Amino acid sequence: MPETRDVSVRARWTSIVLAAVTVASLTACGSDSANTAATGASASPNAVSGPITVFAAASLTGSFTQIGKDFEAANPGTTVTFSFAGSSALATQINQGAPADVFASAAPANMKTVTDxxxxxxxxxxFVKNQLVIVVPKGNPKNITTLAGLAQPGVKVALCAPQVPCGAAAQKALQAANVTVTPVTQEQDVKAALSKVTLGEVDAALVYRTDAKAAASDVEGVEFPESASAINEYPIVVVKNAPNKAGAQAFVAYVLSEPAKKVLTDAGFQAP
Incomplete structure (x- = not known):
């Protein structure tokens, strides 16, 4: 009988110890879960990382450079590299197989060549819209206040090339105003057209509001009503053969987020 009683006692204590261990384990797991939820930490193996290459319209240079830095800060382990140029040139490069993850165009027409x-x-x-202004040197020495002023004798004008979004928009605006302008140069992106004014090579150019705002220390922007008939919409998309598809999707989502929208509107872009 004593031996049987000892076995029973040992069995009872074993059960108690096992129960205590189980409760402790469950408590620890619960604490870990609570801590993870509180800190927002994640052990997901699908976290965004690696290089992300973004092909973007030249007019996005300032804004996207800042957005890229903000995205990298929010996603440690990522590196965003930009290729800024005219949307038509970027679309051609993508269709020829250039390794890009994201394409942000300054007009739907150039995006359509990629989707087609x-x-x-x-x-x-x-994700945004943009509108044209006449940009002139500080002081507006030629006193240009309307689109018709660009057609005055002796006024040298720079425009974007017709296949570039800012060039196509300029043609629409000029047609709406029934004004014919013969530019002394046609540039492949809006930054190049703007530089002709800042360098003193021309008297005026048609560029986006955002570009005029970014160069406000060197130029003045002249608003004109016909620009309302030539507002450009900016579409963004993940490229089909993106080397970093997850990174591309995350970057596009970030561009559409509120922090990125603020960067863009602060630069002068309009909400879509």
């Missing part, structure tokens, strides 16, 4: 070629992953989404 089957090189977009998903449907492009418009």
């Amino acid at each position: 070629a089957g090189n977009a992953d998903g449907t492009p989404e418009t």
Whole structure:
């Protein structure tokens, strides 16, 4: 009988110890879960990382450079590299197989060349709009106040090339005003057209509001009503053969987020 009683006692204590260990383990797991939820930490193996290459319209240079830095800060382990140029040139490069993760165009027409070629992953989404202004040197020495002023004798004007979004928009605005302008130069992106004014090579150029605002220390922007008929929408999309598809999707999502929208509107872009 004593031996049987000892076995029973040992069994009872074993059960108590096992129960205590189980409760402790469950408590520890619960604490870990609570801590993870509180800090926002994640052990997901699908975290965004690696290089992300973004092809973007030249007019996005300032804004996207800042957005890229903000994105990298929010996603440690990522590196965003930009290729800024005219949207038509970027679209051609993508269709020729250039390794890009994201394409942000300054006009739907240039984006359409990419989607028509089957090189977009998903449907492009418009994230901002932009509008033209006449940009002139400080003091407006030629006293240009309307589009008609660009057609005055002796006024040298720079425009973007017709296939570039800012060039196509300029043609629409000039047609709406029934004004014919013969530019002394046609540039491949809006930054190049703006530089002709800042360098003193021309008397005026048609550029976006955002570019005039960014160069406000060197130039003045002259608003004109016909610009309302030539507002450009900016679409963005993940490229079909993106080397970093997860990174591309995350970057596009960030561009559409409130922090990025603030950067863009502060630069003078309009909400879509």
